[in-house]
Amino acid sequence: MGSDAWWREAVVYEVYLRSFADSDGDGTGDLGGLRRRLPYLADLGVDAVWVTPWYPSPMADGGYDVADYCDIDPRFGSLADADALLGEAHALGLRLIIDLVANHTSEQHPWFIAALAAGPGSPERARYFFRDGRAGGGEPPNDWISAFGGPAWTRVREPDGRPGQWYLHLFAPQQPDLDWEHPGVREDFDDILRFWFDRGVDGIRVDAAPAMAKVAGLPDAGHGPGAAFESRSWVGNPHWDVDEVHDILRRWRRIGDSYPGGRFFVTEAVVNGPERLSRYVRPDEMHTSFNFDYLTAPWEAGALRQVIDGTLAALEPVGAPATWVLSSHDETRHVTRFGRAYTGAAFGGAPLPASSSDLTLGRRRARAAALLSLALPGSAYVYQGEELGLPEVEDLPESALQDPTWERSGHTVRGRDGCRVPLPWEGDRPPFGFTADDAEPWLPQPADWAASTVAAQRSDPGSMLALYRTALRLRRGLGGTGMTWRSTEPDVLAFDRGTSFRCVVNLSAEPLALTGPGRVVLSSAPCTEGLPADAAVWLALDDSPGR
Numbered sequence: 001m002g003s004d005a006w007w008r009e010a011v012v013y014e015v016y017l018r019s020f021a022d023s024d025g026d027g028t029g030d031l032g033g034l035r036r037r038l039p040y041l042a043d044l045g046v047d048a049v050w051v052t053p054w055y056p057s058p059m060a061d062g063g064y065d066v067a068d069y070c071d072i073d074p075r076f077g078s079l080a081d082a083d084a085l086l087g088e089a090h091a092l093g094l095r096l097i098i099d100l101v102a103n104h105t106s107e108q109h110p111w112f113i114a115a116l117a118a119g120p121g122s123p124e125r126a127r128y129f130f131r132d133g134r135a136g137g138g139e140p141p142n143d144w145i146s147a148f149g150g151p152a153w154t155r156v157r158e159p160d161g162r163p164g165q166w167y168l169h170l171f172a173p174q175q176p177d178l179d180w181e182h183p184g185v186r187e188d189f190d191d192i193l194r195f196w197f198d199r200g201v202d203g204i205r206v207d208a209a210p211a212m213a214k215v216a217g218l219p220d221a222g223h224g225p226g227a228a229f230e231s232r233s234w235v236g237n238p239h240w241d242v243d244e245v246h247d248i249l250r251r252w253r254r255i256g257d258s259y260p261g262g263r264f265f266v267t268e269a270v271v272n273g274p275e276r277l278s279r280y281v282r283p284d285e286m287h288t289s290f291n292f293d294y295l296t297a298p299w300e301a302g303a304l305r306q307v308i309d310g311t312l313a314a315l316e317p318v319g320a321p322a323t324w325v326l327s328s329h330d331e332t333r334h335v336t337r338f339g340r341a342y343t344g345a346a347f348g349g350a351p352l353p354a355s356s357s358d359l360t361l362g363r364r365r366a367r368a369a370a371l372l373s374l375a376l377p378g379s380a381y382v383y384q385g386e387e388l389g390l391p392e393v394e395d396l397p398e399s400a401l402q403d404p405t406w407e408r409s410g411h412t413v414r415g416r417d418g419c420r421v422p423l424p425w426e427g428d429r430p431p432f433g434f435t436a437d438d439a440e441p442w443l444p445q446p447a448d449w450a451a452s453t454v455a456a457q458r459s460d461p462g463s464m465l466a467l468y469r470t471a472l473r474l475r476r477g478l479g480g481t482g483m484t485w486r487s488t489e490p491d492v493l494a495f496d497r498g499t500s501f502r503c504v505v506n507l508s509a510e511p512l513a514l515t516g517p518g519r520v521v522l523s524s525a526p527c528t529e530g531l532p533a534d535a536a537v538w539l540a541l542d543d544s545p546g547r
Helices: 031-044 079-091 110-116 183-199 245-257 273-283 301-318 359-375 404-408 453-459 462-476
Strands: 012-017 048-051 093-102 153-158 162-169 201-204 264-267 323-325 379-383 482-483 494-496 500-504 519-523 536-538
Touching: 012 031, 031 048, 031 079, 031 462, 079 093, 093 183, 093 264, 110 273, 183 245, 201 245, 245 273, 273 301, 301 494, 323 359, 359 462, 359 494, 359 500, 359 536, 453 462, 462 519, 482 536
Parallel strands: 012 048, 012 379, 048 093, 093 201, 201 264, 323 379
Antiparallel strands: 153 162, 482 494, 494 500, 500 536, 519 536
């Protein structure tokens, strides 16, 4: 399986399990479907697979509401299926990373069920944040807000039927927050980590890491009426990015390091800038963290260079590698956003200025962005379907929407379902090989995706899939070399990796003459007469990258 530091340059493929591949014909992706498609991922050329939550769950938030951390949801399979998946992935040279949702449980977790039944002041309630309300009990204990809209508190009915205490949920009401100051919570999660590491899981993706610590006493945050959950701008917030969260992460790192070769950790930490983010990847904490500043950056040379420079500068003192991410199960697919008038993104499906998308332009830019991201030093994440050039599905019927943001926003924010539509594998009509021909996928697929299937693109040397496969193969030759910017025209990014490789990205509206040394080894668009607008090229400055 290679070097213990494989994660420093790895390409990780995100599998949104419900939408990847269905093996039993119920319309929902599962472990059997993932196992059947593992050879596709190995052939694509990625190093690891990150699987979104597979635990038993009521699915109030797509599995991020966990009812049992040491089992598999029957809709996805069984522990035996998970063990088989691990063995088959390892046999193909793929590592497996799983999601850990530790800030909150499901309201149907036995811990929370016991807390509701036990009543105020009980040891069971001490695992969560139960508090008396203000104004005689009728108002929330403080002004904290939910990431899915509205207040972060819900009032319960006590065992005797009377309105009683409130419990905290920084996400949906079905996701009550755990109190990580409780020693039992910490010890139980120690056991949960060991349960999966002992089974052979190679790493953990830590969901919503900055949420796990809260300021003692739960003081008001100063949120005004209708405030948005804008954690990238918060400073000194009492319920997000509180310094004590790092004690938890260090504890987990010690557990991971106790295994031969160590275990890998990556955090989801949407915080205020690269310096705050770098704290999550100090040498004794997590290995890497998602780079949301890069993911949300607009398709503009100046903005991208600023994010790249800021990221590398913040991570250098702590010795952590950068991650480069274009899409995820929480974001508008970048093919669609790159075709809009405003090409940036807002985290978590938050609304942006409305505009239609030119998908032809978006795909051209997405091809160039893929070569930019995969040429940068560090690790990269590929969200399932981006290698197929899939767009956001923006016309899902309202009756199909399942993201809790839709309900919590009063049907004003459609949420993240548009990037979660099941993958098209083969065929000329839905369900495109995702599930049985007579089954309905859990989210409907567009009827015009026939040209986007894996089967259709596999035989097309000019397809997005072919571009990704070639780029991932060539990327392995870059090694651990750093990068050096080259002097260029405005709206052009150019940099070298070592002495043998150069990446040039033309973000201007005009073709760019390719002068100087270098042999084209890969380009996002034909460049017989220079590098076209919104295109990227990889150049070999000697024979190394193309060998």
